[in-house]
Structures are given as C-alpha cells and as structure tokens.
Amino acid sequence: MRVEDAMETINAAVQAAVWAPSVHNTQPWSFAVDGEEIALRADSDRKLRLGDVMGREQLVSCGAALMNVRLALRALGREAQVRVLPDPDRPALLATVRLGGAVEADEHTRLLHAQIERRRTHRAGFTDEPVPGHLVEELVYQAAAEGARLTPIRDEAAVRVLAALTDAAQEVQSQDRLFTLEVIRWGRPPGSTRADGVPAESYPREPRRTRPHFAQRDYAHGHPWGGESDQFAATSTGLVAVLTTQADSREDWIAAGQALQRVLLHACAHGVRVAFHTQALEMFHLREFMRQELLSGENAQMIMRLGFTGDEGVGVRRPVGEVLEDRGI
Ligand SMILES: Cc1cc2nc3c(=O)[nH]c(=O)nc-3n(C[C@H](O)[C@H](O)[C@H](O)COP(=O)(O)O)c2cc1C
Numbered sequence: 001m002r003v004e005d006a007m008e009t010i011n012a013a014v015q016a017a018v019w020a021p022s023v024h025n026t027q028p029w030s031f032a033v034d035g036e037e038i039a040l041r042a043d044s045d046r047k048l049r050l051g052d053v054m055g056r057e058q059l060v061s062c063g064a065a066l067m068n069v070r071l072a073l074r075a076l077g078r079e080a081q082v083r084v085l086p087d088p089d090r091p092a093l094l095a096t097v098r099l100g101g102a103v104e105a106d107e108h109t110r111l112l113h114a115q116i117e118r119r120r121t122h123r124a125g126f127t128d129e130p131v132p133g134h135l136v137e138e139l140v141y142q143a144a145a146e147g148a149r150l151t152p153i154r155d156e157a158a159v160r161v162l163a164a165l166t167d168a169a170q171e172v173q174s175q176d177r178l179f180t181l182e183v184i185r186w187g188r189p190p191g192s193t194r195a196d197g198v199p200a201e202s203y204p205r206e207p208r209r210t211r212p213h214f215a216q217r218d219y220a221h222g223h224p225w226g227g228e229s230d231q232f233a234a235t236s237t238g239l240v241a242v243l244t245t246q247a248d249s250r251e252d253w254i255a256a257g258q259a260l261q262r263v264l265l266h267a268c269a270h271g272v273r274v275a276f277h278t279q280a281l282e283m284f285h286l287r288e289f290m291r292q293e294l295l296s297g298e299n300a301q302m303i304m305r306l307g308f309t310g311d312e313g314v315g316v317r318r319p320v321g322e323v324l325e326d327r328g329i
Contacts, residue, residue: 063257
C-alpha cells in the first residue's frame with residue numbers, strides 16, 4: 001500500500017474514532033501514527049478527577065473509540081490487528097492497531113460503520129413502542145461477541161431499584177460542590193463554539209418525568225438551557241439494560257467500551273436510541289451493592305435505557321487534527 005493511501009485510511013479511522021460516545025463528551029483520547037500502526041492513548045488531562053477516580057469511564061469511552069477504528073478499517077477494506085494494553089510499562093497506551101491484509105467488509109460491518117456519525121445519546125423519555133424481542137437478543141449477542149454481557153432488566157422491582165440508586169447518586173453528587181463543578185465544566189452553553197462537552201441542545205429544557213424516573217445529569221446547572229424539540233416529549237422509561245463484565249480490570253473496561261459501541265451502533269441501525277445513567281457507577285459502594293445484590297457478582301459498566309424517539313439529536317467533536325499526532329509511537 002502506498003504511504004499516502006495508508007495515511008488516508010488511518011485518517012478515516014481516526015475520524016470515525018472521535019465519534020465514539022464518551023463520559024460528558026470529554027473525548028479522553030489521543031492518537032499517534034507510526035507507519036501503518038495507530039496508537040490509542042488515554043489523555044489524562046481529560047479524565048474526570050472526581051467522577052472517575054479509577055479511570056474506568058475513560059477506558060470505556062476509549063474502548064468505544066477503538067471499536068470505531070476497527071469498524072472503519074474493515075469497512076475500508078483492511079484487517080485491523082489489535083493489541084490491547086500492549087506495554088505494561090506504558091499504561092496510557094491503551095491499544096495499537098496495525099493495518100492488516102485486504103478484506104472485503106461484510107454487510108453487518110458496513111451497516112454498523114454507517115451509523116458511527118449518526119448515533120446520538122438521548123436524554124429524555126421514549127415513545128411507548130417496545131424494543132422488539134428479536135432486536136434485544138441481537139444486542140445481547142453484540143455485547144457477548146466482545147466479551148461483555150448485556151442484561152435487559154425485565155423485573156419491574158429491579159428497574160425501580162436501579163432508578164432509586166441513580167436518583168440517590170445524583171442527589172449525593174449534586175450536594176458536593178467540587179463534584180458539581182466538574183460536571184458544570186463539561187456543560188456546553190447554547191451557541192458555544194467548544195468542540196467538546198455536552199451541548200445544551202442535547203437535553204430538554206424542562207425534562208418530563210418517566211415512571212420510574214431515571215435522574216438526568218444536571219449539565220445546565222440552573223441556566224435556562226436545553227432544547228425543546230419533539231424528541232424530548234415522550235414519557236416511557238423504555239427498556240432498561242445493564243452492561244457488565246465478569247472481571248473488573250482495565251482490559252475489561254476497554255472490552256466493555258467496545259461492546260457498548262457495538263450495541264449502540266446495532267441499535268441505531270434499527271432506529272433505537274439509548275440514554276445513559278452512570279451516576280451510581282461513580283460511587284464505589286453503590287456499584288458494589290449492584291454487583292452483590294442485583295448482578296450476580298458481575299461488574300456494572302453501563303446502565304442504559306433503550307427505545308424509540310422522534311428525531312436525531314446533535315453532536316460535537318474535536319477535529320482529527322486536534323487528536324492525531326503524526327509521529328512515532
Ligand atoms: C462511560 C460513559 C458514561 C456516560 N454517562 C452518561 C450519563 O450518566 N448521562 C448522560 O446523559 N450521558 C452519559 N454518557 C453519554 C455522553 O454524555 C455522550 O456520549 C457524549 O456527550 C457525546 O454525545 P453523543 O453520544 O450524543 O455523541 C456517557 C457516555 C459514556 C461513554
């Protein structure tokens with residue numbers, strides 16, 4: 001492959017990577033290129049110091065970005081040779097991806113790849129239309145293919161417990177001044193030109209309650225921000241699901257991120273949007289409670305609601321030039 005062609009492929013892969021979801025849209029990653037190899041690094045300046053002490057959410061976010069790189073390379077006709085955490089002496093180096101031999105992308109890869117820039121986080125209720133059972137099964141399969149488990153929570157009492165834990169965590173976090181400042185830092189005012197943070201147009205100005213209600217993060221913090229589009233009008237909770245892994249190492253967090261992204265893209269391809277509520281996972285005792293009492297010893301990596309909504313939502317990202325360094329790994 002010519003050097004220019006390889007660089008074009010790598011650029012396209014990083015362009016896809018940046019559209020991954022990340023906690024508060026921190027985009028906590030950077031990329032470097034060495035020949036035909038891409039290095040994915042965790043950007044420690046973009047880790048949440050209070051919300052994400054262990055760096056778990058950062059690695060889940062970077063795992064999602066890694067999935068996009070894999071999909072993009074395959075969609076562009078190249079095998080992706082991935083090494084996760086390749087060097088124990090360099091913990092910030094999360095993965096290397098080498099351009100492998102030529103492959104023809106299968107239909108599913110192309111389908112997922114086509115959703116990467118379209119997928120958006122939802123922050124309100126859903127319509128009453130249920131997520132079809134066969135689609136839920138497919139989503140469970142998508143997570144399993146990456147070594148994680150997606151468990152739909154069908155038991156109403158368990159859904160109420162998860163909603164209550166989310167509420168409790170949100171309540172406790174909002175009483176903590178420093179924690180609140182960290183969330184506000186990533187709230188993006190209307191009309192802002194910032195290329196990161198949560199856009200004011202991506203959540204409702206006056207949120208309607210679902211039953212049970214899953215507390216939203218307070219990105220507006222008392223400001224009259226937030227959108228008024230139809231996508232925020234529905235009031236069904238949707239399908240609640242938890243993404244878990246058996247163990248809880250850094251490798252598991254990266255795997256969970258890849259699984260998450262596969263689930264989200266597959267859902268998006270079938271018109272299903274997803275809302276996240278990870279407040280309780282940022283509190284050690286609540287996450288441990290979930291592990292022991294609700295999840296049969298599995299470790300929660302993501303709490304989400306899935307369903308149908310009106311329109312698509314908005315997204316912002318830093319340009320590739322800001323996250324990609326063209327020098328040796
Ligand atoms: C690990 C992780 C945790 C997240 N937690 C929440 C959350 O608690 N509440 C929320 O509204 N969004 C949450 N999100 C979604 C991000 O805010 C969202 O991905 C980011 O703002 C980018 O927007 P987009 O997904 O619409 O492209 C989370 C995403 C990740 C990857």
